[in-house]
Amino acid sequence: MKKVLLAAVFLAGFSFSYAQESQAKSIDPKEDKDLMTWYHKDFSTSKVYGVNTANAYKYLESKGLKPKTVVVGVLDSGVQVDHPGLVKNIWSNPNEVPGNGKDDDGNGYIDDIHGWNFIGGKNGDIDIDNMEVTRVVAKYKPVFEGDDSAKNKANQAKMPEEFAMYMKSKDLFAKKSVEAKQALQTYTMINSIIPNMVKLLGGKPVTAETIGAIKPPTDQKDAIALQVLGQVSQSPEFKGKSSADFEKLMKEQMKEAIDHYEPQSKQYDLSYDPRKEIVGDNYDDYSEKNYGNNDYEGPDAEHGTHVAGIIAGLPQGKEIQYGVASKVAKIMSVRTVPNGDERDKDVANAIRYAVDNGAKVLNMSFGKPVSPGKNVVWDAFKYAEDKGVLLVKAAGNENEDVAEHLAYPTNFKNATDEKPFVNNVLVVGASTNRNNELRASFSNYNKKMVNVFAPGEEIYSTVPKNEYKYLQGTSMASPVVAGAAAVLLAYMPNLKPYQIIEALVKSSNPNAENKFSDYSQAGGVIDLQKAAEYAYTNFYDGGKSSSKAKPAKSVKKAVKK
Numbered sequence: 028m029k030k031v032l033l034a035a036v037f038l039a040g041f042s043f044s045y046a047q048e049s050q051a052k053s054i055d056p057k058e059d060k061d062l063m064t065w066y067h068k069d070f071s072t073s074k075v076y077g078v079n080t081a082n083a084y085k086y087l088e089s090k091g092l093k094p095k096t097v098v099v100g101v102l103d104s105g106v107q108v109d110h111p112g113l114v115k116n117i118w119s120n121p122n123e124v125p126g127n128g129k130d131d132d133g134n135g136y137i138d139d140i141h142g143w144n145f146i147g148g149k150n151g152d153i154d155i156d157n158m159e160v161t162r163v164v165a166k167y168k169p170v171f172e173g174d175d176s177a178k179n180k181a182n183q184a185k186m187p188e189e190f191a192m193y194m195k196s197k198d199l200f201a202k203k204s205v206e207a208k209q210a211l212q213t214y215t216m217i218n219s220i221i222p223n224m225v226k227l228l229g230g231k232p233v234t235a236e237t238i239g240a241i242k243p244p245t246d247q248k249d250a251i252a253l254q255v256l257g258q259v260s261q262s263p264e265f266k267g268k269s270s271a272d273f274e275k276l277m278k279e280q281m282k283e284a285i286d287h288y289e290p291q292s293k294q295y296d297l298s299y300d301p302r303k304e305i306v307g308d309n310y311d312d313y314s315e316k317n318y319g320n321n322d323y324e325g326p327d328a329e330h331g332t333h334v335a336g337i338i339a340g341l342p343q344g345k346e347i348q349y350g351v352a353s354k355v356a357k358i359m360s361v362r363t364v365p366n367g368d369e370r371d372k373d374v375a376n377a378i379r380y381a382v383d384n385g386a387k388v389l390n391m392s393f394g395k396p397v398s399p400g401k402n403v404v405w406d407a408f409k410y411a412e413d414k415g416v417l418l419v420k421a422a423g424n425e426n427e428d429v430a431e432h433l434a435y436p437t438n439f440k441n442a443t444d445e446k447p448f449v450n451n452v453l454v455v456g457a458s459t460n461r462n463n464e465l466r467a468s469f470s471n472y473n474k475k476m477v478n479v480f481a482p483g484e485e486i487y488s489t490v491p492k493n494e495y496k497y498l499q500g501t502s503m504a505s506p507v508v509a510g511a512a513a514v515l516l517a518y519m520p521n522l523k524p525y526q527i528i529e530a531l532v533k534s535s536n537p538n539a540e541n542k543f544s545d546y547s548q549a550g551g552v553i554d555l556q557k558a559a560e561y562a563y564t565n566f567y568d569g570g571k572s573s574s575k576a577k578p579a580k581s582v583k584k585a586v587k588k
Contacts, residue, residue: 056485056497063348065460066482066507069556070536075460076552078481078507080351080514083555087518090563094355094517099338099509100142100381100389102374103331105324106360108141110332112346112489116339117141118357120384134383135317142360143380145373147320148306154326155290156301156367159395160203163196165297166399189399196397200295207291214288216251218281221274223252224259228270233260294367302370313403316376323360329490331360333498334392336489337506338513346495348487351510351555355517359386364393371400374436378407382416387516390509391436392421392502398435405448408438412451417516417524419509421501422456423471429454430473439476451524453512453531457483457504458552465543465552470501472546479531479549481507511555518559519567530562 056062068077087094098118108117120140122132130137146153157165170182171193183190227249231237238260244250259265265273293299302310308318324332335358340350350356363369363377374391381389389411398404411418423434430442438452457467458480466472467484483504490496512527522530534557535549544550 056487060347062485063487066486067349067351070552070554074462076458076462076465076482076536076538077460078351078511078552079554079556083511083514083559084354086556086559087514087563090518092518095520097352097356097388097513097517098359098384098386099352099356099513100359100361100377100386101331101335101338101506102361102363102377102381102389102391103334103393104364104366105144105322105326105328105362106142106331106335106358107328107489107491107493108323108358108360110336110489110491111343111493112340112348112495113332113335113358115341116350116353116357118359118385136319136321136380138321139384140321141323142321142362143319143377144322144325144362145319145377145380146306146362146365146370147322147325148308148318149320150305150307152320152322152325152362153301153305153365155293156365156370157296157299158200158203158291158294159368159370159397159399160196160200161295161297161299162368162370163193163397163399164200165300167193167196168297192397192399199396204291204295207288207295211285211288211291214281214284217255218278218285220248220252220255221277221281223248224256224277225270225274227252227256228273230270232270233265233268233273235260290366308372310370310372313372313375313400315372316379319362323362324491325362327366329496330364330392330498330502331362332490333486333488333496334390334502334506335360336495337486337503338390338510340489348489348495350488351507352513352517353510354514356388356510356513359384368395369393371398371404371436375400375403375407378404378411378418382411382414386416388417388419388509388512390419390506392500392505394421394423394434394436396432396434401435404436405440408436408449408452412449412524415523416451417512417527418452419505419512420452420454421505422454422473422477424457424469424500424502425471426469427471428473429471429476432471434471437476442476450528453508453524453528454478455483455501455505455508456480456547457499457501459484462538463540465538465540466546467499467501467504469499470504470546474545474548477547478528479508479535480504480543480547480552481511482552483507508553511553511558514555515559515562519562521568522562522566526562526566530558530566534558534561 066077067080068075069079070076124131125140136143227241238256338350339353339356339358340348341353342349361377361381363373438447440448454477456472456477457470458465459467481504484499486503487497531553532549535551536554537551
């Protein structure tokens, strides 16, 4: 789920831009303070499905509760730990002496001051890695489709689960690799005709009137440029822009798109494998834990830094962005996700590292369609459950029912299971600030397997180089919920993961428009103040041990409305 939903998705019929046309704003999003913080809004007063951040703090403080710091593990692409909007809320290992080259706390990781990097080693850091389907095809093609047909059939019969995974991966690999190649060609072509589009505008703004007045060109490039201009002129992101601003924005978006699709030539290359040379571990040995380095940022930390800011960002300078748990959380960076698919071994080790080093909430904004090492990850899920740690996971951005298309890692071993095999995983879909289109068009969904929805479109947060940016995806919704969970846990440390999940599910603000109530257990968008009230009323024991707290009867009752 890294680098989800680029602004350049307007290529696909410009559907995303059209979806937002009714919300066109006269204020530049980069100057719109209200848009920058919309996901914190109180629905009861604004009628915008924010998460009611400020009132939650007021409620908890009105009860005389004093918060304790909660460490939130960000299992992601890396975090710029010295970002001005984050630096004061970055976790520091109290038992490690910085820079002395020793494992002072004896946890197996040298100088792990702000976290750890499981996709790096003494020879640097992994940037681009394969997609999981690529790795599966590369590994099993000789096993199931080698030169010896008899041996192939024997292996298929002997390893039915692996064969099924291989066939699924083979189909996805064929489809996705072609799509990536075509997309790169298309974006590269559009990038090359930006000068033609600017020439056709003739210094005039991007409006339907300007486009309509352009005579049909005879030059092929100009003809294509005019066609693109016709579509772009209908997008609120471009509508009314001056010729100069249009050129700048187009170049930015095309660069973003090309930067996204160019690495896929490696991600879908069956012979590409940076793991051995860079990390130096034995990847097939899932018991191996002590590898990596302490580069918390890595070569591309945009995704992880954005996630960290949503959880615990602090206003600084002229920037007003702040995270949901900015008053109570510290961010532990556990670099797990490359530019490609995360590896199961790294996910399992990242969960165990974060749990063992004091994180009480883990944010996991990633996912993939196949998981060769799913049992190792599930063991890590169970380990976190036993330690009382909440795992918050993005539902995915394929606009799919996750019961039909499992997005690993998942807390359901089979989509047909009545309930998850652990009670500490909270799965999050993405909502918008448009009440009549509340489910983001990209968000995955399911009444049983997705717990809640939270804001995940047009989310403004920290990115590397001390900057800020709007991004969108369930990757952004997940940290909103991780931050909310951290707030509840900071003021009520006795809460168990299943209690936090129940509080957020049962207190969500409902919405039945366009079948939104059918997309998750909650049938709505989380409201942190209401969740705080629910948790305080039903689970808070005055600071005493919650060992006697009874398990929730059933979250299912919360959705029988």
